[in-house]
Amino acid sequence: MEQDIRIETLIIMSVAIFAVLAVVAFVVPFEDQETKLFFIAVVAALTGINVVGLFMVWRSSPTIVDEVFLMTPTGMLLKHYTRRLRPDQDEDILAGMLTAVQNFIRDSFDEAGGRLNEIRFENYDILISHGKSIVIAAIISTKKPERLRDQLKTATADLEAEFGDRIAKWTGDKKDLGDVDVIMKRFLSGKYRR
């Protein structure tokens, strides 16, 4: 299954199939009205099953998380996970700059202290989720970021509950960080559930 098939494409396909069958229903000379209605009902039912089936397939294909940054709200990178190699990219600096950009947006546009929670580009999304003492930013290049938003929230809440206090008091010594990998790797797989 292609990873980046859009749900729109699936719906258009289903509607097209339905249209063809419907046309057939009108063109073919049926013997009586009942047979015709019956045929149309069968067409409608088949199309419905088709739509639901395609939707299920689409739903069950995982969203690919390309990169995840686990950071403090002050811009320090705690952990970085990636599927891509970007040799000239420094993830520590990226985490810092990502935080600086968020600060800039918040301080410039939002008096109430809101938070930037998404940056959208042509081919990828950066979803950002804020806990009290941790921030997770996920870079996603498939076209289904909306499904990850809930997972990201849940993972953030779980990490916060388990490691929040420790990270809030963290002095920068890597050995005091705790084992955040379990939760992060599950999130990275695109199927994070409680």
Add this chain to the structure above:
Amino acid sequence: MELREILKKIVLLGDGGVGKTSLIARYVVNKFDDKYIATIGTKVSKKDIQVVKPNLIVNLRMMIWDILGQKEYSKIRTSSLSGAQGVILVADLSRPETVNNLQSFWLKEVQQVVGKVPTVMVGNKTDMVDKGSMAATILESTGQKLGIPTLLSSAKTGENVEEMFLTLGDILVADVVAAQPRAKEKAPQTLAEVVDFIIQDFCAQYGDLEKAMLIVQHQFEDAGVDIRRPSKEAVLQALDGLAKAEELSLTKSVARVNLEERQRMVILSKG
């Protein structure tokens, strides 16, 4: 020998034009394009340094935040300053008012946002101003009064640029170093035990066990060490060879610290 990895956020502050951006540019190799930075108002750089103590190597990663703009843009500055674990306050020696502002404005701001954190004060542009100038004297006496180390630097010549970051780095890891138990003065061990310990220690620090064992074998043969009945002279000679290998695989300073420690153990051993 224990290895620790420490990550710290440090921020440079001081009036506009004193040379903060220039000092950082001197110290780190920059990868980020400055065009974008002007808009956001903040630039993050990084530098890894190694602090070597007996029995302890600290790999310190400093994330260095440079905040653009003048005193007026306090909101963004406060956001960026948040979480700072070390601060370098910079003044321009050719403009004495920037020296006065260190204590009257910048230090106050730091204390308001992050409290008391390791701090270094710097008088920059020594290439333009005499080191005995009034501004330099005031800076140094302010530092002394507050118990803050001061340095006079020049981003132009590079003078004291590395030193200011190393000075701050030393303070940043001081608590880690202090918490480290000193090498216990153990009862003298036999030379064979010491040799055994050194081989293990060398392999652990080298990383690649197989390669490390080959080096050990080679160096011990060269020095004529008889593993079953080693002599101190031969072992000491082999240690030099191991140190040469460590200079390449680790760093010169680590190799030297290791060598001195191992020599001491061998000399003190019963054998």
